[in-house]
Amino acid sequence: MDGEADARFYAILVTSGAEVNVATIIAERVRALGLDIRSIIVPPRIKGYVILEAHDPGDVYDATRGLRHVKRRRPLILKFEEVMKLVKPEVEIPALKPGQVVEIVAGAFKGMKAKVIDVNQAKGQVTVSLLEPLFRATATIPIDEVRPLEE
Amino acid sequence: MARRTSLIACKNCGALVPRGTKVCPECGSTQFTENWSGMLVVVDPENSVIARELGIDKPVRKAILIGKKVMI
Structure with a gap:
């Protein structure tokens, strides 16, 4: 061949x-x-x-x-x-900046609001601090599981 | 484009396996998703240009996108 x-x-x-x-x-x-x-x-x-x-x-x-x-x-x-x-399609990644407030749309924290701490574009992950009154924690989740909220 | 097919994708390596599979035969992961799109089947890795370009050296059946993440 x-x-x-x-x-x-x-x-x-x-x-x-x-x-x-x-x-x-x-x-x-x-x-x-x-x-x-x-x-x-x-x-x-x-x-x-x-x-x-x-x-x-x-x-x-x-x-x-x-x-x-x-x-x-x-x-x-x-x-x-x-x-x-x-x-190998070009994937549009939502522009996220540290400090921005986002809503988590999938995964274990679905429905919660969170503040972005760090964005890792290479890994497609974002580290967020959850904005829940009873449950303050940081989490690292895939970038497509968050959606920016209007401020 | 998440439509109902008989295949689910491994969240870790993107391998497409029949619905109902519990452990991924490629990587051993136990997490699967229906939210995949695009499919790449490499039948003849030795002669396939695509396989060479992507560094695939064995026959595979993979999803191209899981959510918005490129898997290959």
């Missing part, structure tokens, strides 16, 4: 909402039939597409033959850079 130089990315159109199911079935079929499909990607936030990494489009046709929810088998060819952007 020639390896990476010849791998291409083929996007097939599937029913919106059925992407994960289609990808799971394709993965089983690839293993069962020994097709040369190297990876299968369901991009987050984009509905209706499943991306197959393969050398030969024939394998893509074989992998999708007769599958329910596959709407168009003629694949769209994507560049590697485009696929990487889909796989």
